[in-house]
Amino acid sequence: MTRRTTVTELDVPGRVTAKIFPHPLNAWYAVAWDHEVTAKAPTARTVAGRPLALYRTQDGRPVALDDACWHRLAPLSLGKLVGRDGIQCPYHGLQYNAAGRCTAMPAQPTVNPSALVTSHPVVERHRYVWVWPGDPLLADAATIPDMHQMDSPEWAGDGLTIEAPCNYQLILDNLMDLTHEEFVHGSSIGQAELSESEFTTRHEDDGSVTVTRWMRDVEPPPFWRKNMRDKFPGFEGRVDRWQIIHYYAPSTICIDVGVAEAGTGAPEGDRSRGVNGYVMNTITPETDTTSHYFWAFMRNYRLDSQLITTQLREGVRGVFAEDEAMLVAQQRAIDANPDKVFYSLTVDAGGMWVRRTLDRMLAAEGRALTIPASPASPATAPARATS
């Protein structure tokens, strides 16, 4: 299926290749792993530029309040949890409930009814706590990305968080084009066929994007040979390898990856002679140049093996550390070259659709990016009025 939306105006070239991409606010972002948010003490975390105090009520419901007391803006995250669903400012003891309403002002007998801090819509799903930092009245829990592999009984695995010192869009670019594996991850998952094989890119009306790449009859790289041997002890030989990248707006990417014994029908749908994993990624902008990158590797074989869960988590941690090093270096080079712009390759098709989806979300919020004049785009692009 291709996008059927009527495009009334050409997208402005140059705008979607912005080096520092702003983030939509009217969107769900994963802000923490479920276990990070507790009913014992608040956690401070900045999401989409907004400092939040995260905690759970005594009955286990997660809460996300703006991390600044109504009174003199002291951070509530330094305070303590009180009562059934409250938090107390560490400075003058004002208390707030889960709705952000002040319930106690210790130095006076009454509570000013105007005393409020913003409480953001929160949903706990797929092992993450999700927050909607924008207009709460537009939030719809049904639009949280599908990451069901995270807590399905048919999948097992685990993951970690990378605090990445780069714009979130650089991570999306990284995940939407996996030809970098040959060069960045040569010792684990990289191979020359990544760049040599054909791929297809599809985009949908809801802004989601799928990039599909099959590598037929190739030598399995070390990571995949190990996985095949976990399921098929002693496996030798060539494989058909796949990478099917699913992007969900604004910043979740679930990658269906695997290999199967070559010629046993995996491209046609029979994966029984193979191993299948899902690389779960959801990237939450912290600031324009820092990101919370939550990832996990899930598999649908040998579900009961904690050994394999730990090996895969640690293996992928090593692989992603190589990405992180590249992203850090890339952000540094971007910062050091303010007068230079991004250019695109054919392998960027998926990433460019992602950028266009984000650009349209920003335009719908009235926050379309204005491109500063640069050598490659001499005319400053005007902000689009339509989405």
Next chain:
Amino acid sequence: MTSRTLHDARVVETTDVAVGARRVVLEPPTGARRRADPGTHLDVRVEVPGGRPEIRSYSVVDSTPDGSRLAITVLRSPTSRGGSAHVHRLRPGDVLRCTAPLQNFPVRIGAQRYLLLAGGVGITALAATARTLTRLGADVDLVYAGRSRDRMPYLQDLQAELGDRVHPAVSEEGDRLDVDALIARTAREAPGTEAYVCGPLGLLDAVTRAWRRHGLPPTALRYETFGSSGRHSAQAFRVQLPALGIETVVEPGSTVLESLQRSGADLMYDCLKGECGLCVLPVRHVDGLVDHRDVYLSEQQREAADSLCVCVSRVAAGPQGREPLLVLDLP
């Protein structure tokens, strides 16, 4: 900031949605379209007998996301001073002078549980709130009281949309709402509840009393006030501040604070809404009735009658009809 500017909205549809209840769909002019959030109302100019236009407030019961169409629903009141009769006379194509949506009754996201309590046409202020909270996945119950089902606008629609979150209490069916039992159960089972009430004054009084009696936090009880303005109408009174040798008159359109400042008193204040308590001054003597218009002083402090929020509170003439006088001290 909301603008109280009136514009001409076109009536595009009128429907009876319950006995005596007329739904009127309005189309504001393009320049005046504003999204109507849950809890908003329109100030509407109505003609009353005698020909003088007056302003009435009606909740926006539902609307299109861009605010191009807004529905209000008005009960034809036998005791109407003319506002509801005016709205009931409207036909498609007519024009109604009204404001863009104004917010006095915003919903807060994140409460543990929500209890929405509507009496009769009061549902108009809560229907959109109920829908929004449901979409957000909140724990919400809508208790909807009325005499009979045919006098309860939107009951069927809401039941179809929100299912068993809607709890009708229909008195003619022998199911009269027991406010005290409902609030007692709330206090017992879900004390973290935030309640939103809209309906006849009797309902609001009953809920307020039960809420206090069962020890629930006052800030968690929300109701709409279309501009709270004290128990007495504003009238001129004399104010003295002997410590600074000041005597002046507070005109109906002014405040004690403004009058004293104009006379040279350097006083502390902040919110100017009777909320923060920074402007409170000790009261030495009063001739007349103190009209506390703040929300800062506690009931005990009001009973003690020895302090006043000078930014909003006033004095009215007492039954003896003597000229009202307020004598203040400095703290």
